[in-house]
Amino acid sequence: MLIDTDVHERVMYEELLPYLEQPWKRYIEDCHWIQEKHMPYTQPAVAGVDRADARIPDGRPAGTDLSFMQQQLLDANNHEKAVLTGALDPSPSSMHGWYEMATALATAYNNWQIDKWLDQDERLYGSIHIAAQEPWNAVKEIERIGSHPKMVQVLLPIDDKLWGDPYYHPIFEAAQRHNLAIGMHHNEPPVYYGQWPKYFIEWHTLIPTSHMNVVTNMIFNGVFDKFPDLKLIMIEGGFTYVPFLMNKMDQQYTDLRHEVPWVKRMPSDIVRENMLFTTQPLESMKKKELMQIIDQLGSDEIISFSTDYPHWDYDSPDAALPPNLDDDLKEKLYTENARNFYPKF
Amino acid sequence: MEQKVCHKEDLQPGEMMESTLGKHSIVVCRASDGHYYAFLNRCIHQGAPLSKGKLCGAPAPTDNVGEYNFEKDGDILRCPWHGREFDVKNEGRMLVNEKYKVKNFSVSVENNDVIVYN
Ligand code: FES
Numbered sequence: 001m002l003i004d005t006d007v008h009e010r011v012m013y014e015e016l017l018p019y020l021e022q023p024w025k026r027y028i029e030d031c032h033w034i035q036e037k038h039m040p041y042t043q044p045a046v047a048g049v050d051r052a053d054a055r056i057p058d059g060r061p062a063g064t065d066l067s068f069m070q071q072q073l074l075d076a077n078n079h080e081k082a083v084l085t086g087a088l089d090p091s092p093s094s095m096h097g098w099y100e101m102a103t104a105l106a107t108a109y110n111n112w113q114i115d116k117w118l119d120q121d122e123r124l125y126g127s128i129h130i131a132a133q134e135p136w137n138a139v140k141e142i143e144r145i146g147s148h149p150k151m152v153q154v155l156l157p158i159d160d161k162l163w164g165d166p167y168y169h170p171i172f173e174a175a176q177r178h179n180l181a182i183g184m185h186h187n188e189p190p191v192y193y194g195q196w197p198k199y200f201i202e203w204h205t206l207i208p209t210s211h212m213n214v215v216t217n218m219i220f221n222g223v224f225d226k227f228p229d230l231k232l233i234m235i236e237g238g239f240t241y242v243p244f245l246m247n248k249m250d251q252q253y254t255d256l257r258h259e260v261p262w263v264k265r266m267p268s269d270i271v272r273e274n275m276l277f278t279t280q281p282l283e284s285m286k287k288k289e290l291m292q293i294i295d296q297l298g299s300d301e302i303i304s305f306s307t308d309y310p311h312w313d314y315d316s317p318d319a320a321l322p323p324n325l326d327d328d329l330k331e332k333l334y335t336e337n338a339r340n341f342y343p344k345f
Numbered sequence: 346m347e348q349k350v351c352h353k354e355d356l357q358p359g360e361m362m363e364s365t366l367g368k369h370s371i372v373v374c375r376a377s378d379g380h381y382y383a384f385l386n387r388c389i390h391q392g393a394p395l396s397k398g399k400l401c402g403a404p405a406p407t408d409n410v411g412e413y414n415f416e417k418d419g420d421i422l423r424c425p426w427h428g429r430e431f432d433v434k435n436e437g438r439m440l441v442n443e444k445y446k447v448k449n450f451s452v453s454v455e456n457n458d459v460i461v462y463n
Binding site: 166169221222225226253254255256257258259261262264266 | 403404405406407408409410411412413414427428429430439440441442
């Protein structure tokens with residue numbers, strides 16, 4: 001069995017139309033609005049950023065068809081649950097303006113997600129999309145949809161904003177109140193100070209640095225002191241950077257506590273008590289190396305397996321982790337850690 | 346061992362000075378309450394001479410992000426290197442983690458003399 005903490009469903013814009021009111025609908029229908037795009041690279045893998053075999057046989061892009069996903073992913077790998085994390089297109093919280101449109105898109109997306117995915121397969125759980133630029137509207141959306149039994153987290157992109165700022169705290173308050181975790185996933189372009197490096201390979205190598213920015217920012221802005229029950233899952237940044245970051249933050253906090261007197265626990269304790277990290281994209285490692293990292297984390301309960309289906313850097317549940325792991329560790333990584341992490345599981 | 350390290354009026358509240366106790370370098374602090382405290386003049390982190398740091402205050406723990414309530418002025422010994430904070434009135438314990446402390450010595454004031462004991 002597997003609880004997969006990162007599965008990307010994708011919407012075609014025309015599918016969103018029935019869920020949008022005017023005037024928002026006409027901006028897509030008549031004016032061909034699309035999410036801002038910046039990625040300068042020729043697409044890196046055989047089929048762009050998707051697994052080539054995940055394209056729907058009728059030609060639609062990967063991740064757009066539930067029955068194909070059921071067959072290729074959920075049934076094939078014996079999924080107990082999968083958490084949908086969107087395709088960051090649309091990504092309302094990443095828009096650099098027109099937050100009213102972003103808010104409307106978030107609502108439409110959530111309704112579409114419930115109708116077409118969450119209500120159609122009991123294994124699927126969802127992420128609430130919001131337009132976080134205007135926290136008061138984001139909170140309204142969380143209030144509207146937050147008690148849906150299959151919505152398990154609020155999704156925030158990692159790009160050029162640092163969400164730990166108190167300006168955004170009403171979002172965390174609302175999430176905590178509705179037993180929702182916060183899920184963070186990188187968008188474009190989170191590394192190189194918001195610029196693109198020259199090559200895709202540089203960008204993709206450095207994604208964990210953007211996750212480090214956010215973890216550090218959330219802790220030192222006091223989010224987990226203010227909302228001690230809030231859970232944060234860092235999606236698709238891996239976990240091998242975490243021991244370093246825990247040590248670094250602890251040392252900095254020991255030296256520089258006076259600057260952040262609202263932080264009351266050692267940062268590494270906050271990481272262990274409030275956070276979960278998805279495994280993908282796994283670097284290749286031997287069992288011994290994995291066990292060393294777990295030892296440095298001081299916990300085998302803060303990492304959780306994810307496939308990132310249907311993207312090109314998918315991790316196979318059968319082959320990505322080193323062989324011969326102990327059964328109880330496998331159970332934690334494949335199911336238990338995610339089950340214990342999400343307040344709604 | 347006991348040693349006279351200074352006269353009472355050599356230090357005002359909030360001031361500190363370096364001295365020696367046998368072969369040890371020590372730092373003698375006069376806290377805001379006028380009492381005297383003495384510590385090994387060697388930071389538990391990487392050994393910096395604490396007497397070169399600052400006897401100052403510290404922002405109190407708070408529940409409000411962005412709020413600074415400066416307190417204990419004259420009672421906090423901050424290391425000159427990495428800035429770790431030791432509370433002189435709490436046996437030299439570190440603010441972030443009271444498990445750790447600088448070695449402290451007993452002090453008494455007799456007549457006009459400040460005397461440190463080991
Ligand atoms: S030597 Fe004192 S804080 Fe590092």
